[in-house]
Amino acid sequence: MSSPVVLGIESSCDETGAGLVRDGVLLGHAVASSMDEHARFGGVVPEIAARAHVHSFAPVVHRALSEAGLRMADIDAVAVTTGPGLSGALQVGVAGAKGLAYALDVPLYGVHHLAGHVAADTLDHGPLPDPCMVLIVSGGHTSLLLVRDLARDPIVHLGDTLDDAAGECFDKVARVFGLPYPGGPAIDRAAREGDPRAVRFPRPLTGPGDDPYAFSFSGLKTAAARWAERHGGGPLPVADGAAALQEAVADVLTRKAVAACLDHHVSTLVVVGGVAANSRVRALAEERCRAAGITLRVPRPGLCTDNGAMIAAVGDLLVRAGAEPAPLEVSIDPSAPL
Ligand code: KG4
Numbered sequence: 001m002s003s004p005v006v007l008g009i010e011s012s013c014d015e016t017g018a019g020l021v022r023d024g025v026l027l028g029h030a031v032a033s034s035m036d037e038h039a040r041f042g043g044v045v046p047e048i049a050a051r052a053h054v055h056s057f058a059p060v061v062h063r064a065l066s067e068a069g070l071r072m073a074d075i076d077a078v079a080v081t082t083g084p085g086l087s088g089a090l091q092v093g094v095a096g097a098k099g100l101a102y103a104l105d106v107p108l109y110g111v112h113h114l115a116g117h118v119a120a121d122t123l124d125h126g127p128l129p130d131p132c133m134v135l136i137v138s139g140g141h142t143s144l145l146l147v148r149d150l151a152r153d154p155i156v157h158l159g160d161t162l163d164d165a166a167g168e169c170f171d172k173v174a175r176v177f178g179l180p181y182p183g184g185p186a187i188d189r190a191a192r193e194g195d196p197r198a199v200r201f202p203r204p205l206t207g208p209g210d211d212p213y214a215f216s217f218s219g220l221k222t223a224a225a226r227w228a229e230r231h232g233g234g235p236l237p238v239a240d241g242a243a244a245l246q247e248a249v250a251d252v253l254t255r256k257a258v259a260a261c262l263d264h265h266v267s268t269l270v271v272v273g274g275v276a277a278n279s280r281v282r283a284l285a286e287e288r289c290r291a292a293g294i295t296l297r298v299p300r301p302g303l304c305t306d307n308g309a310m311i312a313a314v315g316d317l318l319v320r321a322g323a324e325p326a327p328l329e330v331s332i333d334p335s336a337p338l
């Protein structure tokens with residue numbers, strides 16, 4: 001008998017994702033984003049996100065199945081993000097996943113969204129070494145995690161942001177700079193024409209007495225806003241501001257991630273989440289990992305941002321580890337701890 005096919009469903013924020021994984025191999029996936037509908041509000045509106053999931057759920061599952069060349073009856077297990085995330089958004093995915101699992105009479109697995117981001121890399125680069133250090137950088141998270149066996153061992157949470165996530169910092173500063181939402185890709189594009197040394201933005205929590213694994217980005221947002229104010233009236237050199245901000249964020253993220261690897265004698269760093277798509281974060285991570293003798297793994301950009309394939313990847317690990325499925329009563333957990 002061939003290995004089970006796992007359908008993964010993701011709906012914790014503004015992306016509806018479905019993915020199919022068998023034996024660690026990605027068979028097909030599809031994502032629908034409601035990002036454009038949130039753009040004029042400058043951030044994700046939970047009610048709009050939930051409605052968009054209702055709209056996109058079935059078509060996205062259908063597209064993932066078509067891409068994989070599979071039919072509904074080929075699904076052997078369903079995995080779904082139960083948290084953390086926006087409650088209304090999570091509920092749509094979990095309700096849909098339960099309906100499918102019940103109708104197909106297959107087991108259901110609840111998946112932690114961050115475990116999904118970590119597992120995304122296995123779809124591009126194979127099983128994760130035990131242990132590995134993971135830097136998750138997205139619009140909602142900036143965390144350093146020590147990961148052993150994803151299906152069996154608890155993830156050790158080394159540190160987090162004390163305020164804004166790195167992606168949130170990009171999104172907020174982009175607004176101040178008059179760049180479109182989402183700000184991260186817009187800052188990345190604008191920075192190509194800029195000089196990162198034109199402004200020296202602070203490097204928060206990198207002092208001798210600071211928590212080595214904690215992050216803080218709200219001060220950077222304020223520093224960028226002050227810098228913009230000082231140009232009041234005159235044209236804002238946005239490219240320079242974007243390049244300097246990106247440099248500050250990339251510097252802090254990669255410095256702390258590499259230090260965490262060295263402190264814990266871990267030789268592999270995995271960088272995941274939407275901000276892992278940032279060109280300067282990727283380049284500086286490569287440079288610093290090479291210098292420190294650390295292997296760097298970053299999944300392709302389409303698997304860095306929220307998607308269903310990463311949830312299927314965790315489901316596949318759970319199935320193969322013989323984990324207990326979730327009951328059909330399983331609830332969402334919007335603020336799920338690791
Ligand atoms: O992982 P993700 O898709 O969703 C969350 O779970 O948050 O990450 C979205 C975040 C947004 O803040 C977006 O601005 C940021 O990732 N982002 C980037 C880039 N692409 C996406 N930030 C910097 N540079 C990029 N190229």
Ligand code: ZN
Nearest residue numbers: 117138305306
């Ligand atoms: Zn995410």
